[in-house]
Amino acid sequence: MRAGEDTRTTRSQVRRAAAASAIGTTIEWYDFFLYNTASALIFPALFFPASSEYAGIMQSFGTYAVGFVARPIGAAIFGYWGDRLGRKTTLIITLLLMGIASGIIGVLPGAGTIGLWAPLLLVLLRVVQGIAVGGEWSGSVLLTMEWGAQGKRGFFGSFAQVGVPIGLVVGTGGMTLVSSVMDPESFASWGWRLPFLFSLVLVAIGLVIRLSILETPMFARVIAEKRTARKPVTEAIRKHPKEILLSAGLRFSEQLPFYLFSSFVLTYLEDQGFSKSFALTALMVAAAFELITIPLFSAFSDRFGRKRIYAIGAVGIIVIAAPYFAVLDNAGPVAVFAMVIISFIPHALHYGPQAALISESFPTRLRYGGAGLGYQLASVFAGGPAPLLATFLLHETMTPYAISGLMVFTAIVTLICLWLLPDRSRADIDDESLYRKAIR
Numbered sequence: 001m002r003a004g005e006d007t008r009t010t011r012s013q014v015r016r017a018a019a020a021s022a023i024g025t026t027i028e029w030y031d032f033f034l035y036n037t038a039s040a041l042i043f044p045a046l047f048f049p050a051s052s053e054y055a056g057i058m059q060s061f062g063t064y065a066v067g068f069v070a071r072p073i074g075a076a077i078f079g080y081w082g083d084r085l086g087r088k089t090t091l092i093i094t095l096l097l098m099g100i101a102s103g104i105i106g107v108l109p110g111a112g113t114i115g116l117w118a119p120l121l122l123v124l125l126r127v128v129q130g131i132a133v134g135g136e137w138s139g140s141v142l143l144t145m146e147w148g149a150q151g152k153r154g155f156f157g158s159f160a161q162v163g164v165p166i167g168l169v170v171g172t173g174g175m176t177l178v179s180s181v182m183d184p185e186s187f188a189s190w191g192w193r194l195p196f197l198f199s200l201v202l203v204a205i206g207l208v209i210r211l212s213i214l215e216t217p218m219f220a221r222v223i224a225e226k227r228t229a230r231k232p233v234t235e236a237i238r239k240h241p242k243e244i245l246l247s248a249g250l251r252f253s254e255q256l257p258f259y260l261f262s263s264f265v266l267t268y269l270e271d272q273g274f275s276k277s278f279a280l281t282a283l284m285v286a287a288a289f290e291l292i293t294i295p296l297f298s299a300f301s302d303r304f305g306r307k308r309i310y311a312i313g314a315v316g317i318i319v320i321a322a323p324y325f326a327v328l329d330n331a332g333p334v335a336v337f338a339m340v341i342i343s344f345i346p347h348a349l350h351y352g353p354q355a356a357l358i359s360e361s362f363p364t365r366l367r368y369g370g371a372g373l374g375y376q377l378a379s380v381f382a383g384g385p386a387p388l389l390a391t392f393l394l395h396e397t398m399t400p401y402a403i404s405g406l407m408v409f410t411a412i413v414t415l416i417c418l419w420l421l422p423d424r425s426r427a428d429i430d431d432e433s434l435y436r437k438a439i440r
């Protein structure tokens with residue numbers, strides 16, 4: 001009877017962990033992608049009205065990039081607490097931080113009202129968002145990976161990953177809905193604020209769910225056996241620098257192209273004569289498609305190995321890099337719409353196995369900080385600068401194929417790092433001796 005009760009309790013906690021992981025990351029990424037959309041469509045005129053159109057877009061994408069720079073800082077801060085106090089407590093704090101920052105953005109006056117303070121406060125709030133997201137990812141992934149069946153770590157890790165497309169669907173869907181029912185002037189002045197304020201409601205829901213879960217069994221054993229590291233982030237950097245750097249490098253062809261496909265594309269399509277609602281709708285459908293492909297490719301990684309599926313995604317970026325802009329420049333609405341959707345397939349091939357691939361590279365006692373640092377470090381060099389680099393290259397070279405070359409470069413970096421990183425798809429990641437052997 002006791003064994004049966006334990007089994008039912010475990011199954012219940014696995015379901016709760018999966019729900020808490022997916023819903024929590026959905027809320028965090030909903031807020032993050034709201035900012036992405038607003039930085040492309042609203043913020044240049046609202047917070048940088050004195051600049052030229054090109055300068056305004058660059059300044060807006062600059063505040064966008066600041067959030068990415070802050071993400072490794074969040075990974076270090078919350079990695080310390082996540083590997084000291086546990087996954088659950090840390091994730092509650094990150095959720096609160098993101099929700100509060102987004103709510104304040106929703107009521108922040110523009111430069112026409114408070115002058116220079118408007119962009120300065122916007123940057124500060126973006127930093128807070130970045131710190132929150134930096135601490136969120138690894139905790140959400142570990143919540144499901146360390147509770148679920150170990151032969152299905154790739155699949156269970158995908159529950160945190162689907163928060164990205166759900167957040168993108170809900171975030172861009174909210175902006176699309178508000179912009180479609182309001183006249184352009186009302187939307188630009190106050191309508192865009194409504195989706196930001198709605199995040200406070202979502203945070204309340206997320207908190208209720210996260211408060212109902214228990215600590216993961218793997219980390220609970222670390223606590224019970226008094227094996228927690230005194231300075232986990234420092235120890236992760238000292239003992240696993242190779243894994244941290246390779247984890248960052250293998251994200252290049254996932255992250256940089258994705259933020260071109262999901263943020264830069266909004267301004268690019270508008271320049272090509274397409275409406276804001278067309279671009280947002282195409283993006284929303286593409287993200288919805290990932291609700292199927294991310295769990296599917298994650299499950300494939302359990303069967304065929306993480307590195308194999310991941311490599312297919314990197315090669316996919318090379319294949320799509322030039323045709324992507326050829327279609328956006330020359331094709332009609334149907335083909336453009338289809339290309340926006342197709343561009344998300346290589347991302348799903350990366351993003352599905354990625355959670356397990358990176359997290360499996362670190363022992364349980366250092367996994368929150370180590371995986372978080374590896375994952376978020378790429379944000380400084382790949383995700384954050386992506387729209388800035390694309391805008392700059394397009395302005396300087398007058399051809400989008402310079403951006404295609406940048407995407408091919410990221411894929412080459414990823415394939416090299418992927419080759420050097422061990423594949424632990426079928427290893428026992430609860431066995432710390434596995435990682436001591438790797439150090440030698």
